[in-house]
Amino acid sequence: MAKGLFVFSVGVLIALLTIGGFLVGRTFLFAKADPDLTPKEVKIVRSSPTAGLVSFKTDKEAVASIECATKKEGPFTLCGAETVSTGKHEIKTSIILDPEKEYFFVIKIGNQMYDNLGIPLVIPVEKEEKAEFPRALLGLCTGDTGFDETFDINADGCIRQNDKTLYISQ
Secondary structure, eight states, X not given: OHHHHHHHHHHHXXXXXXXXXXXXXXXXXXXXXXXXXXXXXXXXXXEETTEEEEEEEEEEEEOEEEEEESSTTOOOEEEEEOSSXXXXXXXXXXXXXXXXXXXXXXXXXXXXXXXXXXXXXXXXXXXXXXXXXXXXXXXXXXXXXTOOGGGOTTOSSBOOHHHHHHHHHO
């Protein structure tokens, strides 16, 4: 009887180890990235001197996060995450960024990390505004004295803040 219980126990232990090994292997060793979760149309902006915004799309809905570092080689730590599953992702940084440093980051969806062919993506340092845009032109429209159509970037007939922003980004 004791010999039969021992053989049964060894059999159960071997079965558990086999199943556990299969699950670990499938999850970590042989896991393949789901092509429907690959980030597409990635856009990175410094929404303010101390904040960044990363937006992208995936073909399948998922919850994503970003991990940031001040050096390309890391160490990378969580710096922004979503709370709901979506296919159109917008992740704002949840940490205060140093306005004088660029930040390197990777996108994480599930256990998979996404970067730029092995190189981390970059949240750039915010550029200072060009001094060439004359502030006095803001608010002027066609027919106003001093109106200069070269600063009416969107060609709507008036020079507004959006024209200044478009001019500076050129």
